[in-house]
Amino acid sequence: MENGVRIATRIGSALAAHSESLEDGSKRRFLQAAGLLVAGLMLPQTRADEAPLAAQGSGHKVIVVIVGGVRRAETFSREGLENIPHLSAELLPKALFYPHARNEGVTAHFNAISSILTGNWQRVDDWGKLAPTTPTLFEQFRKGQRVDRSDTWVVASNKALTSLIGASSDSNYGPAYGANVVFPKQLMLMAVADALRGGRTANMADRSKVEAELQSAMEGSNYEGLGWNVFDAADRLDPRVQSSIQTAVANFVHAGGPTSGDELTFYMAREVMRKFSPRVLVVAFSDVEAAHFGSYALHLSGIKTADRLAYQLWQEVEENPGYRTKTTMVVLPEFGRDPDGSSTNGFFNHRANEESTRDTWMMALGAAVEKPQIIERPIRHVDLCPTLAGLLGCRPMDAQGAVLTEFRG
Ligand SMILES: [Zn+2]
Numbered sequence: 001m002e003n004g005v006r007i008a009t010r011i012g013s014a015l016a017a018h019s020e021s022l023e024d025g026s027k028r029r030f031l032q033a034a035g036l037l038v039a040g041l042m043l044p045q046t047r048a049d050e051a052p053l054a055a056q057g058s059g060h061k062v063i064v065v066i067v068g069g070v071r072r073a074e075t076f077s078r079e080g081l082e083n084i085p086h087l088s089a090e091l092l093p094k095a096l097f098y099p100h101a102r103n104e105g106v107t108a109h110f111n112a113i114s115s116i117l118t119g120n121w122q123r124v125d126d127w128g129k130l131a132p133t134t135p136t137l138f139e140q141f142r143k144g145q146r147v148d149r150s151d152t153w154v155v156a157s158n159k160a161l162t163s164l165i166g167a168s169s170d171s172n173y174g175p176a177y178g179a180n181v182v183f184p185k186q187l188m189l190m191a192v193a194d195a196l197r198g199g200r201t202a203n204m205a206d207r208s209k210v211e212a213e214l215q216s217a218m219e220g221s222n223y224e225g226l227g228w229n230v231f232d233a234a235d236r237l238d239p240r241v242q243s244s245i246q247t248a249v250a251n252f253v254h255a256g257g258p259t260s261g262d263e264l265t266f267y268m269a270r271e272v273m274r275k276f277s278p279r280v281l282v283v284a285f286s287d288v289e290a291a292h293f294g295s296y297a298l299h300l301s302g303i304k305t306a307d308r309l310a311y312q313l314w315q316e317v318e319e320n321p322g323y324r325t326k327t328t329m330v331v332l333p334e335f336g337r338d339p340d341g342s343s344t345n346g347f348f349n350h351r352a353n354e355e356s357t358r359d360t361w362m363m364a365l366g367a368a369v370e371k372p373q374i375i376e377r378p379i380r381h382v383d384l385c386p387t388l389a390g391l392l393g394c395r396p397m398d399a400q401g402a403v404l405t406e407f408r409g
Pocket residue numbers: 069109289292350
């Protein structure tokens with residue numbers, strides 16, 4: 001693996017220069033405005049009548065970036081490094097890296113993420129119709145240290161998640177101690193539908209065209225067979241962002257081409273960091289799940305997007321005074337994907353009980369990293385939650401996972 005790091009550093013540097021080529025100015029402006037818009041929509045959720053509690057516990061902040069299903073073959077392998085130039089070249093040299101982080105539970109999205117967030121292997125409904133059965137990191141942190149909801153967030157592109165990812169069904173905890181859970185793409189569709197309905201689109205030449213194009217751009221990433229619903233909502237557009245969203249939508253539509261749900265999730269997550277500075281932030285990217293459509297090219301492009309956005313989140317950590325020096329950021333996939341030649345169509349799916357599907361990796365950066373190192377010992381996804389709970393100053397938790405001793409508290 002030492003060798004692997006050197007290769008990673010060399011190959012990654014060569015590729016990093018090209019990795020920003022997908023950036024598009026008008027799309028970026030649109031997504032930024034959408035992020036602001038969604039943040040505006042969420043403001044009523046924060047309790048204005050409730051004074052923020054003083055910082056509790058250790059003061060440590062944690063960010064968990066979860067990246068859908070990616071195989072070792074397309075990431076931390078000799079052939080895969082070209083897809084992850086930022087993780088392999090820029091972040092690995094300062095990371096605590098576990099090349100073998102195992103999903104030994106259900107390799108479906110909701111169960112995988114709720115296992116990561118609870119420290120216990122969850123076997124609930126694959127589509128998020130049932131909450132995890134044991135308390136999440138959010139609940140343990142909030143209840144144990146009397147922390148406000150605005151200090152714990154999940155921002156996700158993954159449509160296999162529901163708001164039930166934010167709290168468990170444990171009667172001692174539950175939604176009263178849960179996280180804010182946001183699906184930016186869904187909120188954006190709602191906001192844009194509101195704007196169109198309210199006639200606040202005077203600067204768009206052809207209203208029906210805007211709507212149709214926006215819908216098709218958003219539905220283009222309907223990976224899991226669940227449609228995004230544009231549901232009714234009262235007019236809650238924040239006047240501060242109305243004009244910027246109108247301009248941004250117009251620019252976006254005229255720029256054409258597909259956009260990425262993960263890009264929007266990134267802008268939203270960064271906006272949450274800047275506005276609310278939460279102690280615990282979980283960001284779930286899922287562009288890689290384009291694999292379910294059978295497009296290897298889109299899957300690879302999703303990996304490259306996640307690589308770049310994870311890096312940009314880390315840059316925000318380093319530049320944001322609310323996060324710099326006191327934050328640990330962890331990046332890990334939910335699982336791998338099935339091996340080529342399998343009966344489930346290889347990279348399309350993640351159902352096979354195979355190493356390719358279960359054996360993945362985990363990278364930690366920041367405050368908990370005493371020195372960069374590679375830990376060859378296999379760890380399990382359920383080990384992360386008790387480890388992060390320790391960093392946050394929570395009492396030792398009752399979990400199947402064990403604290404990773406390499407993390408510095
Ligand atoms: Zn999937």
